[in-house]
Amino acid sequence: MKTVGIIFITAIACILPFLLPGNFYLGIATQILVYGLFAVSVNTLAGYGGMVSLGHAGFLGIAAYAYAVTSGTYGFSPWIAVGAALLIGTAAAAVFGLIALRTSGLSFLMITLALGQIVWGVAFRYTDLTNGDNGISLGRASVISADPLTLYYVCLAVLALVMVLLAAFIRSPLGAAIKGVRDQPRRMSTLGYNTWAIRYVAYLVSGFVATVSGILYVQIFQFISPHALSLTVSSEAVLMVIAGGIGTLFGPLLGAGVVVLLKNVASAYTDRWPTLLGCIFLFIIIAMPEGLLPGSKRILAGMIGSFRKGAAPSASLQPTSRAR
Amino acid sequence: MLNRRQVLAGTAALAGSQLALPALAQSTPIRIGMLSVKSGALATGGRQMEDGFQLFLKQRNNTIAGRAVEFIVADTGGQPALAKTRAQELVQRSNVHMVVGPVAAFEALAINDYLAEAQIPFICSSAAAEDLTQRKLNPWFVRTSSTSAQPCHPLADYAAKELGYKKIITIADDFAFGQEQTAGFQRVFEASGGSITNKLWAPLNAADYGSYISQISGVDAVFAAFSGANGLRFLRQYNEYGLKGQIPVISAMTTVDEGVLHTMGDEALGIISAGWYSAGIDTPHNKSFVEQLRKVTGVDPGFYSVGAYSAGLALEAALKSIDGKVENKQGLIAALKKAEIANDPRGPWKFDQYGNPIENIYIRKVERKDNRLVNTVIKTYDQVSQFWTYQPERFLAEPVYSRNNPTKI
Numbered sequence: 001m002k003t004v005g006i007i008f009i010t011a012i013a014c015i016l017p018f019l020l021p022g023n024f025y026l027g028i029a030t031q032i033l034v035y036g037l038f039a040v041s042v043n044t045l046a047g048y049g050g051m052v053s054l055g056h057a058g059f060l061g062i063a064a065y066a067y068a069v070t071s072g073t074y075g076f077s078p079w080i081a082v083g084a085a086l087l088i089g090t091a092a093a094a095v096f097g098l099i100a101l102r103t104s105g106l107s108f109l110m111i112t113l114a115l116g117q118i119v120w121g122v123a124f125r126y127t128d129l130t131n132g133d134n135g136i137s138l139g140r141a142s143v144i145s146a147d148p149l150t151l152y153y154v155c156l157a158v159l160a161l162v163m164v165l166l167a168a169f170i171r172s173p174l175g176a177a178i179k180g181v182r183d184q185p186r187r188m189s190t191l192g193y194n195t196w197a198i199r200y201v202a203y204l205v206s207g208f209v210a211t212v213s214g215i216l217y218v219q220i221f222q223f224i225s226p227h228a229l230s231l232t233v234s235s236e237a238v239l240m241v242i243a244g245g246i247g248t249l250f251g252p253l254l255g256a257g258v259v260v261l262l263k264n265v266a267s268a269y270t271d272r273w274p275t276l277l278g279c280i281f282l283f284i285i286i287a288m289p290e291g292l293l294p295g296s297k298r299i300l301a302g303m304i305g306s307f308r309k310g311a312a313p314s315a316s317l318q319p320t321s322r323a324r
Numbered sequence: 325m326l327n328r329r330q331v332l333a334g335t336a337a338l339a340g341s342q343l344a345l346p347a348l349a350q351s352t353p354i355r356i357g358m359l360s361v362k363s364g365a366l367a368t369g370g371r372q373m374e375d376g377f378q379l380f381l382k383q384r385n386n387t388i389a390g391r392a393v394e395f396i397v398a399d400t401g402g403q404p405a406l407a408k409t410r411a412q413e414l415v416q417r418s419n420v421h422m423v424v425g426p427v428a429a430f431e432a433l434a435i436n437d438y439l440a441e442a443q444i445p446f447i448c449s450s451a452a453a454e455d456l457t458q459r460k461l462n463p464w465f466v467r468t469s470s471t472s473a474q475p476c477h478p479l480a481d482y483a484a485k486e487l488g489y490k491k492i493i494t495i496a497d498d499f500a501f502g503q504e505q506t507a508g509f510q511r512v513f514e515a516s517g518g519s520i521t522n523k524l525w526a527p528l529n530a531a532d533y534g535s536y537i538s539q540i541s542g543v544d545a546v547f548a549a550f551s552g553a554n555g556l557r558f559l560r561q562y563n564e565y566g567l568k569g570q571i572p573v574i575s576a577m578t579t580v581d582e583g584v585l586h587t588m589g590d591e592a593l594g595i596i597s598a599g600w601y602s603a604g605i606d607t608p609h610n611k612s613f614v615e616q617l618r619k620v621t622g623v624d625p626g627f628y629s630v631g632a633y634s635a636g637l638a639l640e641a642a643l644k645s646i647d648g649k650v651e652n653k654q655g656l657i658a659a660l661k662k663a664e665i666a667n668d669p670r671g672p673w674k675f676d677q678y679g680n681p682i683e684n685i686y687i688r689k690v691e692r693k694d695n696r697l698v699n700t701v702i703k704t705y706d707q708v709s710q711f712w713t714y715q716p717e718r719f720l721a722e723p724v725y726s727r728n729n730p731t732k733i
Contacts, residue, residue, distance in 0.1 A: 024416035027409065124499075127726055133430055134453055134500045135404060137437050137460075146441075223434045225404050264409050267399050271362045274401075 009250075013156055023148045027220070030148070032253075032260045033155040034216045037162060039240040039252035041209035046238065047247030048170060049202035050182030051108050054234050055116025058096070059207050061123055061229030063089035063214025068136040068224045069129060071143070078144045085215050086208075092119075093207020097200050116234055123226040135225025143219050155216050159253075162209055167249055169205065178202045243284050245291025254293050353394040354643070354650045357420035358632075359410055359435070361427045362399040365552065369427040369628045370399075372583055373449060375621050376629030377424060380636030383616070388640050389648030400426055404434035411435040415442050421650040422447060424635050427628065429453035429472075429500055436462050445657045447639060449631040454504050455724050457680035457710060464653075466660050466679040468638055469631040470600050470710070472501050473508020473725055475577050476549075477712035478685045478705040479598035480509045483574055484516035486703070487596070489544040491521050495536055495558070496549035496576075498525035500726075505549040505576045507725035512712060513547075514730065525727065528554070533561045540571060548575045555579035556588055563591035572596070580690055582626030585697050592697055595690045600681070601630045601670040602688045602699040610669040624698070630670060638663045673707075680710045 020026050038060055046052045066088040071081035100111045123130045140146045169175050180188045181195045189195050218224050240259050245251025267273040288295020358377060361370030374397060386393050396418050400407035407426055414420045422445040426432055432451035439446045440462040448467040457467055483489045492513060496502030510520050521543055524536045540546055550558055562568055568591065577599030580592055603614050603624035617625045642659035643650065650656055664674040673683035685708040688699035711719045723729050
């Protein structure tokens with residue numbers, strides 16, 4: 001059942017460009033893929049590792065700036081820039097992880113927030129490198145491709161690859177250990193696991209995925225400015241994760257889809273789209289507190305069950321509380 | 325394979341189209357897309373921009389050069405990434421013939437390359453980033469406001485020569501617009517024999533200017549470059565600290581812009597500023613413009629409204645010269661660049677070869693008239709270019725104005 005669903009979604013994603021009426025919609029679809037990947041990176045840390053970060057836009061930004069400076073300012077080829085961005089982004093995650101993981105819980109949230117704001121501040125102030133709040137724009141020659149269709153498939157392929165690897169990673173013993181440390185850190189520690197190292201690995205993986213999304217971000221927008229590193233972007237990603245379903249593989253993608261569509265499509269029809277966004281989040285929290293993906297699964301399962309039994313669903317309509 | 329009916333229909337359509345084409349071209353509307361901001365901190369500027377352009381369209385009965393106008397406004401939320409998507413939406417979905425706006429420089433910079441590639445005429449009505457008409461030229465770009473430093477060059481000249489100031493401290497919003505304004509002022513002021521003793525930078529979202537104001541002493545004047553409501557908050561606090569009577573403030577256009585001036589009180593009185601517009605300009609064009617806009621908004625027009633209104637005037641001049649043939653994009657942008665506007669509320673202006681206005685810069689003083697604050701014009705610098713008196717080539721050979729250029733203090 002699940003495999004069929006995944007194959008179906010992949011097939012839809014592959015032929016989507018030919019179903020959409022124009023490049024504008026294709027661009028929106030590509031944005032969903034990139035923001036989805038970014039939300040997946042936040043989810044890796046928040047959902048599986050139990051550590052909510054409010055500074056993830058920092059990694060997206062570091063990667064995007066590393067790419068833009070290498071490829072735009074210094075004129076290296078796009079592929080060298082990709083390598084440099086991956087290296088610098090992951091190195092930043094390695095360093096930030098050392099600092100942030102000295103804490104957990106609320107302090108972790110605040111430390112990541114502070115780290116994210118430091119990156120934002122550097123991007124804003126170090127004008128010789130980053131051109132301040134005017135940002136860096138990249139020409140056609142400085143990105144891998146400026147063709148919307150190619151970009152879509154590049155982003156889709158990268159996202160698919162990351163999802164496959166991540167699924168394998170989460171199923172591996174190390175992935176199980178990460179979830180173990182999330183749920184029962186003390187017991188894991190007693191069992192002889194090095195909980196710090198396990199958390200650090202989760203942080204690194206998450207930072208790496210965010211770095212990848214940053215590289216894709218700069219490909220599709222061909223522009224990077226401190227706004228992309230702001231707290232708003234970090235918290236929006238957390239919202240995507242919570243809305244879609246925290247700790248699920250595909251939930252963040254769904255959440256990203258909802259947010260990007262609302263921001264871009266709904267705003268064409270109403271000036272009050274931030275209010276609409278707020279109302280929809282409120283609805284999600286009230287109706288499906290576990291997130292859209294698990295929530296709709298539950299409701300669907302309840303409906304199927306009630307059809308089969310011919311009786312009203314009872315317990316299955318109540319949200320299942322996650323053991324945390 | 326084509327069948328007979330299709331061929332017949334095709335021929336008929338072809339024949340029909342050749343006859344109908346001139347009439348048809350005139351009857352389809354001109355589609356103008358505006359990138360505005362309707363939510364967030366920049367929303368006030370966005371609304372004023374829309375007001376200005378809407379007034380222009382209303383005056384023309386929604387018709388330019390004999391063709392109806394379809395006006396489409398898109399909200400960027402003040403975010404560069406959204407601005408790019410909105411621009412794509414205007415071009416690809418709404419098929420606009422040109423884009424007017426946006427409010428902030430970083431938005432304009434984010435969409436500039438895209439509009440250049442898409443070859444869409446881009447009439448920038450407010451964003452003042454220097455490089456848009458200097459070192460990062462887009463052949464499809466014209467601007468109807470000014471560069472950041474364009475009014476600050478004459479202000480520095482006035483401060484040094486007519487006000488006789490020798491030593492000045494500058495304070496500005498710490499972002500590109502404030503930095504470019506300050507840099508332009510510093511360059512000309514120092515060239516005129518003055519000296520800048522300190523440059524203070526306040527974050528855009530500064531809640532309190534006390535720590536900056538306490539650093540101000542021992543100078544002839546303070547140069548203040550703020551935008552939005554920051555000017556109001558700075559001036560109010562400056563007054564509360566008792567400095568208003570002691571060290572005069574001279575300011576960039578946006579600090580005492582008409583858009584915020586109506587919310588100010590005595591703290592703004594007497595401030596001398598420089599700008600390419602003032603609601604107090606004493607010409608028939610301006611008086612009727614101010615009167616009509618006041619009917620809509622209740623307050624005097626400022627930077628954003630006039631920039632957008634002028635975008636309409638420039639567009640009208642260009643479209644008239646090409647008989648409204650907006651489909652000819654090359655023709656439109658060429659005609660735009662040649663446009664000379666005589667009936668603008670701000671006074672006559674034309675584009676330089678970089679697409680930036682050569683326009684009058686007014687030295688203005690805040691006074692109270694008819695129980696409201698106005699920027700009374702006290703001196704006019706005629707037809708000032710973005711390069712002031714410098715040679716464009718030499719000006720452009722230097723790096724763009726920034727926090728550290730001219731030299732850091």
